[in-house]
Amino acid sequence: MFLGLKNYILYIFQTFLNLIYNQKCLICSCSKTDSLLCKNCAKDIHYLSSFPHKIFNNIPFYSATLYEGIIKKLIHKLKFNHRKKASIPLAQILYKYFNNIKEEKEYIITYPPSFFLKSAQRGYNHMFLIAKEFSKLTGIEINKNLIKKIKYTKPQYKVKNRHKNIKGSFKINKKEIKKLKNKTILVIDDITTSGATLEEIINCFIINNIGNIICLTISKT
Ligand SMILES: [Zn+2]
Missing domain, CATH: 1.20.5 (Single alpha-helices involved in coiled-coils or other helix-helix interfaces)
Structure with missing residues (x-):
């Protein structure tokens, strides 16, 4: 009673x-x-194994989930429906997965930047919102100036040759390199399809002799 x-x-x-x-x-x-995600909906999320789904130039690529169901809906709300709050559960999902793969290392968070006009059009950079929430949960610092987008590219989902589309569109900000000492760079992103964007970023780091990197996406197709 x-x-x-x-x-x-x-x-x-x-x-x-x-x-x-x-x-x-x-x-x-x-x-x-x-x-922002009720228990009933959250239980429909299927987390992937804590092994990398790909290794590219010795860099492991991890993904928390598949791009489907609730994950797909949350990403759509954030990117196309101006629901900034969707960044909160998405960061929580990433955090839950990250807890299974993290090691005793000092990390720094970064993410693929979008061309400034793209962010201006949307009014916000959706990956910054996710990174900010993920940083609150993990206590890991974000470096949002580490990778620069230096040319406009068509959205990756709209092109056939994604590697060709994205080639030469990023640059590492040399001023930020000294902040990376003894740190493992955690490059986070919302979706990976062909992996072209993240591979291009890895190539930029390698040119600058930086190899201590982990790629972690919320979802993969
Ligand atoms: Zn619900």
Whole structure:
């Protein structure tokens, strides 16, 4: 009886908080949740194994999930529907996976930059939002100036030859290199398809004699 009453009070309190903050699950819109992804929706996420799905030039590529279902919906909301809050559950998913692969190392977070006009058009850089939330969870510092996008490229999903499209479009900011001493660079991204973007970034690091890198994406196709 007492437990029932206690749960009822907690339920009322939670509902009251949700009403104030208008907290709803981003996927199913239910308000019986204390996070942006309710437990019911979160249980549909299938995490991939904690082994790299690819090794490129000795750099491991990890992916937390497959680009499907809830993950696909969250990424779409963030990138195309202006739902900036979707960066929070996406960063949580990345964090949950990262906990299985992290080692006793000092990391630094970075991500593929988008061309400035692209960010201006969207009003925000979606990868910066994810990186910011991921940094809050892990306590790892972000370096958002490490990789520069130096030319406009068509969105990767719109082209056939993705390697050719992205070639020569990034540069490592030499001023930032000294900040990398003894650190492992954690390059994070939302989706990897052909891996062309991340491979191009790896090539830029290697040209600058930087090889202490891990690539980690939320999803892969
Ligand atoms: Zn839900």
